[in-house]
Every structure is written in structure tokens, then in C-alpha cells.
Amino acid sequence: MKLFEYRGKELFKKYGILVPNGKLVNSEKDFSNLRFPLVLKAQVPIGGRGKAGGIKLVDNKRQAKENLSKIIGMDIRGYKVNKVLAEEKASIKKELYLSISLDRTKRMPLIMASAEGGMDIESVPDGKIFKEWINPLIGIQPFNVRGIASKLNLSKEEVKGASKIISQIYKLFRDYDSELVEINPLIFTVDGSVMALDSKVIINDDAMFRHKDIIPEHVELTPLEKDAKEKGISFIQLDGNIGVIANGAGLTMATLDALTHFKGQGGVFLDLGGTDDPEKVKQAFELMKKAKPKVIFLNLFGGITKCDTVAKGVKAVITREGIDCPVITRIKGMNEDIAKNILKDAGLITATTLQDAAEQSSDLAKGGR
Amino acid sequence: MSIFVDEKNKILVQGATGHQGVFHISEMLNFGTNVVAGVTPGKGGQEIHGVPVFNSVSDAVGETGANTSLILVPARFAKDAVFEALNSNIKTVVVITENIPFHDAMEFVHYAKYKNAVLIGPNCPGIASPGKTKIGILPGSIFLKGNVGVASRSGTLTYEIVNSLSEKDMGQSTCVGLGGDPIIGTTFIDALEAFEKDKETKAMVLVGEIGGTAEEDAAEYITENINKPVFAFIAGRTAPPGKRMGHAGAIIARGKGTAESKIKAFEKAGVKLAQFPTDIADLVEESI
Numbered sequence: 001m002k003l004f005e006y007r008g009k010e011l012f013k014k015y016g017i018l019v020p021n022g023k024l025v026n027s028e029k030d031f032s033n034l035r036f037p038l039v040l041k042a043q044v045p046i047g048g049r050g051k052a053g054g055i056k057l058v059d060n061k062r063q064a065k066e067n068l069s070k071i072i073g074m075d076i077r078g079y080k081v082n083k084v085l086a087e088e089k090a091s092i093k094k095e096l097y098l099s100i101s102l103d104r105t106k107r108m109p110l111i112m113a114s115a116e117g118g119m120d121i122e123s124v125p126d127g128k129i130f131k132e133w134i135n136p137l138i139g140i141q142p143f144n145v146r147g148i149a150s151k152l153n154l155s156k157e158e159v160k161g162a163s164k165i166i167s168q169i170y171k172l173f174r175d176y177d178s179e180l181v182e183i184n185p186l187i188f189t190v191d192g193s194v195m196a197l198d199s200k201v202i203i204n205d206d207a208m209f210r211h212k213d214i215i216p217e218h219v220e221l222t223p224l225e226k227d228a229k230e231k232g233i234s235f236i237q238l239d240g241n242i243g244v245i246a247n248g249a250g251l252t253m254a255t256l257d258a259l260t261h262f263k264g265q266g267g268v269f270l271d272l273g274g275t276d277d278p279e280k281v282k283q284a285f286e287l288m289k290k291a292k293p294k295v296i297f298l299n300l301f302g303g304i305t306k307c308d309t310v311a312k313g314v315k316a317v318i319t320r321e322g323i324d325c326p327v328i329t330r331i332k333g334m335n336e337d338i339a340k341n342i343l344k345d346a347g348l349i350t351a352t353t354l355q356d357a358a359e360q361s362s363d364l365a366k367g368g369r
Numbered sequence: 370m371s372i373f374v375d376e377k378n379k380i381l382v383q384g385a386t387g388h389q390g391v392f393h394i395s396e397m398l399n400f401g402t403n404v405v406a407g408v409t410p411g412k413g414g415q416e417i418h419g420v421p422v423f424n425s426v427s428d429a430v431g432e433t434g435a436n437t438s439l440i441l442v443p444a445r446f447a448k449d450a451v452f453e454a455l456n457s458n459i460k461t462v463v464v465i466t467e468n469i470p471f472h473d474a475m476e477f478v479h480y481a482k483y484k485n486a487v488l489i490g491p492n493c494p495g496i497a498s499p500g501k502t503k504i505g506i507l508p509g510s511i512f513l514k515g516n517v518g519v520a521s522r523s524g525t526l527t528y529e530i531v532n533s534l535s536e537k538d539m540g541q542s543t544c545v546g547l548g549g550d551p552i553i554g555t556t557f558i559d560a561l562e563a564f565e566k567d568k569e570t571k572a573m574v575l576v577g578e579i580g581g582t583a584e585e586d587a588a589e590y591i592t593e594n595i596n597k598p599v600f601a602f603i604a605g606r607t608a609p610p611g612k613r614m615g616h617a618g619a620i621i622a623r624g625k626g627t628a629e630s631k632i633k634a635f636e637k638a639g640v641k642l643a644q645f646p647t648d649i650a651d652l653v654e655e656s657i
Binding site: 046102104105107108109121122135136137174177179204205206207209210220234236238239246247248249250251252253254256257258259260261265266269271274301303304332333334353354355 | 396469472475476478479480483507510521522523524528532580602606609613614619628
């Protein structure tokens with residue numbers, strides 16, 4: 001779960017990491033306790049907001065009011081801005097990059113730091129990024145911190161400040177089961193303090209059960225995706241118009257890929273998983289209908305989950321609730337013949353191979369929504 | 370031969386008395402797996418399909434000589450269960466459980482290494498060496514004993530591919546589900562290394578997907594170390610960046626983990642790629 005910048009900064013404060021004085025603002029009166037110049041920052045769960053006009057520097061109340069009304073409600077790459085953070089502008093002496101992420105290959109937390117702060121880290125050359133891996137069984141040790149802090153071209157005093165931040169964000173990363181904690185830029189101010197100007201914190205969804213203090217917002221999800229998440233259904237909205245229902249994430253992805261091969265485009269990824277529970281199948285179809293696909297493509301492989309049990313669930317939903325778009329089905333595996341008959345009986349189109357089904361779905365879906 | 374597991378594995382099931390445990394103990398017994406014990410704290414003394422249940426792993430190991438554990442316990446108790454198994458010197462741990470916090474997985478993956486144990490998963494369907502054993506939740510009906518080694522990051526997609534191999538009479542030496550999480554114990558490289566050494570395996574099939582760089586790492590390893598033919602399928606060619614495609618590990622993040630990059634790496638390493646999952650069987654058939 002991605003946290004908004006201001007919520008990430010609340011966590012930073014909890015861990016003794018300085019952030020600029022600021023708060024969320026809705027109207028003119030909210031600016032009264034802040035000292036100009038201020039930076040207004042749109043709160044969105046994606047990068048690139050500066051370029052999109054979501055960050056503005058303002059010198060007085062009039063400018064603040066004017067720009068606030070421009071930013072609130074703005075659409076930044078598909079996300080509507082509802083919250084704006086106003087912060088007192090810091091006097092920057094030096095900018096660094098600092099993050100802790102997950103190294104999937106080494107299976108360890110990876111600390112990365114660079115003296116090239118403020119830039120997109122992907123555009124910083126590898127030689128200018130310093131890395132330190134932390135063994136999860138022993139946790140962060142002083143030598144790890146020295147290993148990073150000593151390479152950043154800092155004065156003795158600055159090394160001290162940076163070291164404290166490195167230890168503290170590792171603690172936060174571990175305590176809050178994070179996938180990513182990124183500070184870019186981490187700055188040294190003219191008066192010598194170290195401060196996080198931005199925050200990017202992603203918390204592992206699977207660990208949310210032990211972080212009751214974090215309100216699950218899922219700002220990065222669409223309303224239908226949120227609904228699905230609450231129901232425990234793996235459901236993702238995409239740009240196309242064909243709704244794909246399959247069992248297993250890999251098979252669902254492969255099904256979407258097959259559509260593309262025949263110039264079709266998936267609009268929904270819906271993974272039924274190992275379920276043949278009729279109630280879950282019903283919920284899945286209801287969600288799918290709300291996404292209004294032009295065609296539904298049901299692709300099942302029956303192993304432990306028997307094809308006919310899922311087919312029965314599908315038939316029950318379709319007979320009871322009706323469906324207003326064509327449904328192409330392709331069933332393979334345990335009890336496939338019984339399943340095919342059930343689906344045919346429910347008025348659905350049954351194809352024999354994945355390729356055949358993908359081609360039929362793509363042809364039917366052509367011509368847009 | 371086969372890799373990682375065979376008829377010598379004596380299996381205990383942690384989380385034996387739950388719905389999944391009861392069902393899969395029966396499925397494994399039907400496959401011929403040597404299931405010797407179940408473990409559920411507080412439920413010792415019961416029997417499931419004739420298999421005795423114990424309160425702890427150490428009791429089960431002491432009484433039955435189990436050397437392998439299948440983990441079916443809920444996500445929030447999984448770390449404790451894996452640590453308990455490793456601490457009782459279980460040398461093969463197969464973690465089926467999905468949605469385990471990955472900080473927990475990092476810890477038990479490193480502890481398994483420290484204990485010189487093989488850890489497969491988490492969030493995987495398990496492992497099967499047809500004719501010998503099946504440890505996990507893979508459907509027994511799809512397998513056929515033979516010479517193709519399969520390693521995969523997904524579940525149902527693997528069943529589909531294995532089934533299409535079996536339909537063409539190309540059996541499998543071992544099929545290992547590595548798991549769909551970002552942090553997993555056994556990787557493509559571990560499987561490739563073992564398959565290369567295994568006399569029974571004549572060809573290998575890798576089923577990859579978007580997210581991480583496991584396929585790119587495998588491609589590099591293949592170029593340097595593998596002489597047997599390798600075939601692959603990559604799922605997620607059309608997945609948009611930033612979206613987690615069902616598996617916790619299936620996400621293109623910060624420019625890394627695209628299908629394109631994986632396909633390119635495999636092509637460079639001489640791996641034959643299939644366009645559709647079931648095409649793999651045709652490719653393997655043509656070449657052997």
C-alpha cells in the first residue's frame with residue numbers, strides 16, 4: 001500500500017527524522033500558521049507530479065489561494081487531487097538520495113544512497129549510487145551505516161546527521177514491513193540540519209494485519225479494485241474492453257497476452273484462484289459486469305478445482321442475474337466435458353483451445369466499447 | 370533420479386487438521402507420497418487418513434523420522450512454523466501458504482540457508498517427482514513419469530503446461546513450483562543446476578512471469594553452465610507497469626521486471642520461447 005507523502009512524513013517524524021513545517025490545506029485560513037514562502041504539493045500516489053503542475057512555490061496568501069484552487073481537483077496521470085500539502089520552503093545546501101528497498105535476487109533489504117539527490121534515481125549513473133545490503137537475520141549494524149555514509153562526500157558533522165537518518169529509516173522499513181522507503185531529496189539545510197523534503201513509503205499489503213495504526217486507503221486502486229480487494233478477489237482494471245476471468249495469476253496473465261496476439265485488448269484481469277465456491281464465482285461475475293466489458297473470456301484449467309464445479313457456479317449466476325455481453329469459454333482439465341455441457345446449456349460460447357478462444361473474443365470485441 | 374525430492378522423503382504436514390491439510394494429505398497418499406505425520410499445536414493424538422497428528426514438529430520427527438515438511442498454516446503463523454521445522458533439522462521445507470509478509474519470508478529464507486535446508490516457496494503449489502512423491506497441492510492426475518524438468522513461478526499455468534506435455538507422452542522428472550512471491554527460497558538457478566546434474570532430466574521447461582530479474586539471472590546462468598535444452602514461457606507481456614498482477618511478485622516496478630527484458634535475455638541464452646503456454650509441448654517434442 002502506497003502512503004501519501006504527508007502520511008509518510010508523519011511516520012518520519014515518529015522516527016525522529018526532520019521534515020519541513022507544514023500541513024494539509026483546504027482553504028485560505030489554513031495558511032495562517034505557516035511562514036511564506038511555501039511549497040504547495042499535490043498528494044498523489046505516483047511520481048511526475050512536478051511536471052504535471054502539481055507542485056507550486058508561492059510567496060504570499062494571494063498566490064497561495066490562487067494556486068491551491070488550481071491544484072485541488074487537478075488530474076495527474078489519472079489521479080484526482082483531493083489533498084494538498086503546504087510546507088515552508090527549506091534553504092537547501094546539499095541534496096542526497098536515500099532509499100531502502102527489497103533486493104529480490106539477494107533476498108535482502110538494500111540501502112541505496114547517492115550524492116545526486118533530487119533527481120530520478122533511474123537517471124543517475126550506477127557508479128554514483130552506493131549500495132549496502134542488510135542481512136535480515138542480523139539487522140542493520142554500524143558498519144553498514146559507515147559503509148554508506150562515508151561515500152557521500154560529506155563533512156564530519158554531516159556524516160553524523162546522515163548516519164542517524166540511515167539507521168532510523170531502516171528501523172522504520174523493518175518495523176512497518178515496508179517494500180520501499182525513499183527520501184528524495186534528503187537535504188542539508190544552510191543552518192546544518194538534515195531534513196526529508198519528500199517521502200515515498202510502500203507498506204507490504206500482506207503485513208497490514210500487524211499495523212493497525214495505518215488506515216488502509218489503497219489510494220492507488222480504482223473504486224472497483226477497492227471493492228474487489230475488500231471481497232478478497234484478485235481484480236485489476238486495464239485499458240482494453242475484454243474481461244478475462246481465469247484461475248491462477250499466471251494463467252490469467254497468459255490469457256491477456258493471448259488476446260493481444262489476436263489484436264484484442266484485456267480490460268479486466270480477474271483471477272478466481274483455487275476457488276469453486278459458488279458465492280465467490282457470483283461476486284466475481286458481479287464485479288466483472290460493473291466493469292462493463294464488451295466481451296467476457298472465461299479461461300479455466302481444472303486440477304484440484306474441478307471444471308464442472310466452477311461451471312455450475314457460472315451457470316447459476318448467469319441464469320439468475322443475466323449477462324448482457326457475449327461470454328467465450330475455454331475449459332481444460334478435470335471433468336472438462338461435463339463443464340462444457342453445463343456452459344453450453346447456459347448459452348455461453350465454448351471454444352476448444354486458448355488460441356481459438358482468444359481469437360473469437362478479440363474479433364467480437366473489435367470496434368471499441 | 371529426480372531433483373530435490375524422491376521416494377526417500379518422509380513428509381510431515383504442518384497445518385494438518387485444517388480443511389486444506391485434511392484434503393491434501395489424502396491427495397498425497399493417493400499419489401504414493403510417504404506422509405508420516407501431521408502437526409497442529411494442541412491437536413496431537415488425532416489421526417488423519419491414518420496419519421498420526423502431533424503437537425510439535427520435534428515430537429513428530431522423534432516419533433516418525435520425518436525429514437521434510439509441508440507448510441499449510443495461515444500466513445500470520447507461517448514464519449513460526451518454518452522456523453520450528455528448520456530448528457528440528459528438517460532438511461526440505463515446502464511452503465504453500467500465500468500472503469506471507471515478505472519480511473518474514475526474508476528471515477526464514479536466510480535461516481534455511483544457514484541450516485543447509487532446501488526451502489521451496491512460499492506461495493507455491495509444491496513439488497512433484499512423478500512415480501516417487503508429490504509434496505504440495507499440485508493435482509496428481511496431470512503428471513507422467515519421464516525426462517522433462519519443469520520449474521515455474523506460477524500454479525495453474527504450470528498444470529496446464531505439464532498436462533500438455535503428458536498428453537503428448539512427454540513425462541516429467543520433477544516439476545517444481547517456485548512460488549509467485551518476490552522473496553522465494555529456491556530459484557530458477559537452483560532448479561537449473563539440479564536438473565543439469567540429474568541423469569533422468571533431458572530437457573527443462575521454465576515458466577516465468579513479469580517482476581524481478583529471476584529470468585534474466587537464469588538466462589545468464591544458462592549461457593555459462595547449462596548444456597541441456599531449455600524451453601520457456603513468460604506470462605505478462607501485456608501487463609502495465611506498476612500493477613501487481615495477482616502474484617505479489619508479478620509487478621513491473623521502477624523500470625524492472627518487464628516480459629520484454631526476460632524474453633530478450635532468454636533468446637540471447639538460446640532458450641526457445643513459446644508464444645502460447647501449450648506450445649511448449651510442441652517445442653519440446655520437436656527437439657527431443
